Amino acid sequence: MINKIARSIAEALADVKDGSTVLIGGFGTAGIPNELIDGLIEQGAKDLTVVNNNAGNAEVGLAALLKAGRVRKIICSFPRQADSQVFDGLYRSGQLELELVPQGNLAERIRAAGAGIGAFFCPTGFGTQLAGDRETREIDGKQYVLEYPIHGDVALIKAEKGDRWGNLSYRKAARNFGPVMAMASDRTIATVHEIVELGEMDPEAIVTPGIFVHQIVRIDRVATQAGGFKKAA
Amino acid sequence: MSYQKRTKDQLAARVAQDIFDGAVVNLGIGQPTLVANHLPEGREVILHSENGILGMGPAPAEGEEDYDLINAGKQPVTLLKGGSFFHHADSFAMMRGGHLDICVLGAFQVSATGDLANWSTGEPGAIPAVGGAMDLAIGAKQTWVMMDLLTKKGESKIVAQCSYPLTGIACVKRVYSDLATLECTPQGLKLIDKVEGLDHAELEKLVGLPIQPE
Numbered sequence: 001m002i003n004k005i006a007r008s009i010a011e012a013l014a015d016v017k018d019g020s021t022v023l024i025g026g027f028g029t030a031g032i033p034n035e036l037i038d039g040l041i042e043q044g045a046k047d048l049t050v051v052n053n054n055a056g057n058a059e060v061g062l063a064a065l066l067k068a069g070r071v072r073k074i075i076c077s078f079p080r081q082a083d084s085q086v087f088d089g090l091y092r093s094g095q096l097e098l099e100l101v102p103q104g105n106l107a108e109r110i111r112a113a114g115a116g117i118g119a120f121f122c123p124t125g126f127g128t129q130l131a132g133d134r135e136t137r138e139i140d141g142k143q144y145v146l147e148y149p150i151h152g153d154v155a156l157i158k159a160e161k162g163d164r165w166g167n168l169s170y171r172k173a174a175r176n177f178g179p180v181m182a183m184a185s186d187r188t189i190a191t192v193h194e195i196v197e198l199g200e201m202d203p204e205a206i207v208t209p210g211i212f213v214h215q216i217v218r219i220d221r222v223a224t225q226a227g228g229f230k231k232a233a
Numbered sequence: 234m235s236y237q238k239r240t241k242d243q244l245a246a247r248v249a250q251d252i253f254d255g256a257v258v259n260l261g262i263g264q265p266t267l268v269a270n271h272l273p274e275g276r277e278v279i280l281h282s283e284n285g286i287l288g289m290g291p292a293p294a295e296g297e298e299d300y301d302l303i304n305a306g307k308q309p310v311t312l313l314k315g316g317s318f319f320h321h322a323d324s325f326a327m328m329r330g331g332h333l334d335i336c337v338l339g340a341f342q343v344s345a346t347g348d349l350a351n352w353s354t355g356e357p358g359a360i361p362a363v364g365g366a367m368d369l370a371i372g373a374k375q376t377w378v379m380m381d382l383l384t385k386k387g388e389s390k391i392v393a394q395c396s397y398p399l400t401g402i403a404c405v406k407r408v409y410s411d412l413a414t415l416e417c418t419p420q421g422l423k424l425i426d427k428v429e430g431l432d433h434a435e436l437e438k439l440v441g442l443p444i445q446p447e
Contacts, residue, residue: 104325
């Protein structure tokens with residue numbers, strides 16, 4: 001019988017190794033799997049490369065993982081935010097390597113890893129600092145930069161609902177990077193707020209088919225949190 | 234003759250005036266967000282947010298905030314009837330694939346031929362952050378910039394060549410500013426309109442570049 005339901009976050013994260021590349025879903029605070037990140041802090045894996053759109057908010061979740069000194073490098077599009085003080089300090093003191101990637105390239109490089117694409121030519125960033133010295137090519141009169149996949153050893157994502165086959169649906173704009181990160185990792189671990197029986201999820205509305213998911217863990221629902229912007233006084 | 238600069242709201246209204254019925258539009262973080270408040274009545278416009286929303290609506294009433302439903306600036310928003318959610322690779326395919334009609338962005342500098350610099354001032358020690366700016370700039374069918382024409386020091390933000398790090402090359406079609414609306418072309422700047430009382434020679438002097446009359 002296939003049963004991808006893990007009993008606990010600790011069980012789901014038991015095999016994460018030092019030096020892993022960890023894809024972490026979320027955009028700002030929407031869809032960020034804080035419970036799994038807290039579990040990773042407890043689990044102790046270090047020397048990690050983390051891929052996320054941002055670089056942590058306030059002192060919790062990803063910011064706490066950074067603060068705990070577990071991350072060697074972060075690959076992201078928008079580290080600097082109103083509440084990214086933990087990242088800012090580590091970056092400025094040279095304790096954290098940053099690879100800055102345009103947001104769409106980040107998503108597509110992750111998708112490419114999941115889809116078995118060796119590399120792809122993308123117009124974004126051509127002629128800018130962020131294209132670095134990567135190969136370029138003119139195709140039908142337009143300029144492109146060669147972009148390589150970003151593959152994860154582990155993906156940590158936050159979904160809404162799941163079943164024992166690992167099928168997932170998401171909630172609103174918290175979907176963001178979840179579906180592509182799930183595809184791109186050797187081992188995808190998702191939290192859900194609800195686990196249902198096989199057949200209860202509408203097959204037309206399953207966003208991530210279970211083939212991309214290795215373990216799911218149920219967590220309690222908590223109120224969504226603001227983050228990443230300066231609140232009006 | 235004297236002239237009055239467009240206020241932020243007047244500038245937003247000026248941009249909104251050119252957004253056609255049925256357009257799918259991405260409004261960048263900051264000043265461009267104001268454009269949504271000025272869309273002329275009777276025009277149905279679909280707002281795209283790069284974190285995975287089409288049909289984005291205004292901010293929710295106080296107490297109704299849901300931080301799973303935020304815009305690119307991470308502020309809480311709402312979803313209009315007909316709206317949809319999708320993942321990031323699809324969202325950016327909408328840009329690069331040429332499905333998005335218009336994006337409106339802020340800028341540090343724009344060159345006369347439409348190069349854009351809006352993600353980094355290149356200052357040493359500054360923490361870089363790019364987000365979706367590069368994808369949007371080269372992806373939308375039309376990229377419009379909305380900005381003050383001059384810096385606080387009175388220097389033109391429209392330049393012969395950007396000195397700040399580039400976001401994209403020859404990607405800006407129009408600049409909507411507090412003093413004039415200009416088109417960027419391979420041949421340089423072309424006037425679309427200017428505020429009342431500002432004569433052409435004076436505008437050219439402020440910009441420091443030749444501007445082809447309307």
